[in-house]
Amino acid sequence: MNLHFIDWAIIIAYLAGCMFAGIWMRRYVRGVEDFAVAGREMDVNLGIASLAATELGLVTIMYTAQLGYEKGFAGATIGVIMALAMYFVGRTGFVIARLRRSGVMTIPELFEKRFGKGVRWLAGLFVVLGGVLNMGIFLRLGGEFLVNVTGMSRESHALEWVMTVLLGLVLIYTVLGGMLSVLVTDYLQFIVMGLGIVITSVLVIYHTGWNALVQQLWSCWDGSAVGVGQTLKSHPFNPLDKSNFGWLYIVWQLLFQIAVVTTWQTQISRVLASKDEHTAKKMYRRTAFYFVGRFALPGLWGAAALVHFSYNGGLPKGLDSLTAMPAYLSTILPIGLIGIVIAGMLAAEMSTDSGYLLTWATVIFNDLISPCVKKPMTAKQKLLLTRGLVLVIGLFLLFYGLWYQPPGNAWDYLAVTGNIYLASVFTLLAAGLYWKRANATGAYAALVLGAVGPIAFLVVNMFVPKEKQIDPEVAGALSFGLAFAGMIVGSLLTPKVELATEAAK
């Protein structure tokens, strides 16, 4: 173990503070609205902290560092695209303003007003399927980081224990306090996580030296350094180079990120918890640049790890592009600082897990179970059921995370599983809010067709050899194309439906 007594003290103090704050908020929960959307009392800065903390998890740090290791600084291009998408939506209010004004708790709830109960239910199912599968690898990746950075033994099943304890702590305060606990713990986690990220980034640059890092990264790509060879297969700075992302991938990401920031339920739940649409828009604009750092800073650590191992005899046995970064950090972080960084990374993991658990439980309750229940439930029953769902999803994640190995790199897995619902739900949202001719037939067609590409990617790539596998950008772009086509053709081929209620209009 690389941890000193001081490091343990820092980690335990952070965990105790977080648990105390999370459990304390339980006293303010009176019903599902408080539990799911914090009574819609969230203001801008708390929204920024919560949004940033939820969307920057340990899993994010792991896959963005992997991108940095495999694609150099150019791996952060996705962060730049995401920041542009956030700013565009925050400036124009595209989708989010109308969504907040509608007063719904989840996206599928809006679909019922616009397309009917059936579409709400099916959309809810896709949202949960995509969301929970997507979250399935969070725990494993988070555990991998902690095991590698602390030097825990693999033989002692440390990874499994770390994952179980982490999830257990998150479950306690999320089940008790819901979104209110999530907001307050997110705030604490935002601060600790930010501190950890800034310290680590400064140390990484200090350790290698900025100019040396840039030059050595280039040498890893052109293979000019004696005794190192070509350890980087992608152009480290140019994302448009055919060895790197290339044009098709960038175009898919442009569309994908607009869909993410307007449709991804964990982000939208912050929009719906905001005081009003102006608060939501401001929160988006002010968080936009944060998303550049979300990719660029861990990407910097990943690129530095590549340079470090390339110039020091190659990647040690047992490490790969995913685990190289934490192993590298364990060599440069001094006593005391490693405790702060681990506390920061735990903060990142916990804030993401709690936000995601709550979001998917809310969708299952609100859109899959509630519409099917004939006898109205009491507020107490609703709360109990939502809490039970958080617990069930947590247990599922623990077991799924333990045995599933994602095909390809982690980012592609996350992007494609998210795409199961992003393409179709984004199409439904945009058409439902801005196209009067859109109807339920188009909505059904978009939902089903939008899921074809990503599901084919997951299933086919499990069975065929690597060279015959479907590329993520092909699966992703295909799902958007099919969802759009389904909505347009389905709506135009069936009779125009007059919107019955004011709410639907």
Added chain:
Amino acid sequence: MTLLFISFWSVMIFTSIFWYGFLLFYVGAKGGKEIKEMTRTLQRRADDERKN
């Protein structure tokens, strides 16, 4: 062209470090106040409900 990309990523990385550091203090201070305000409002609501 490569030099242009290197400059671009240098600006992005250093600005990100600065931005994360700034938000730590700015959101840290303002967010704390908002939590206080939010809990006060929720407490007031609960008290009102109890009275009614």
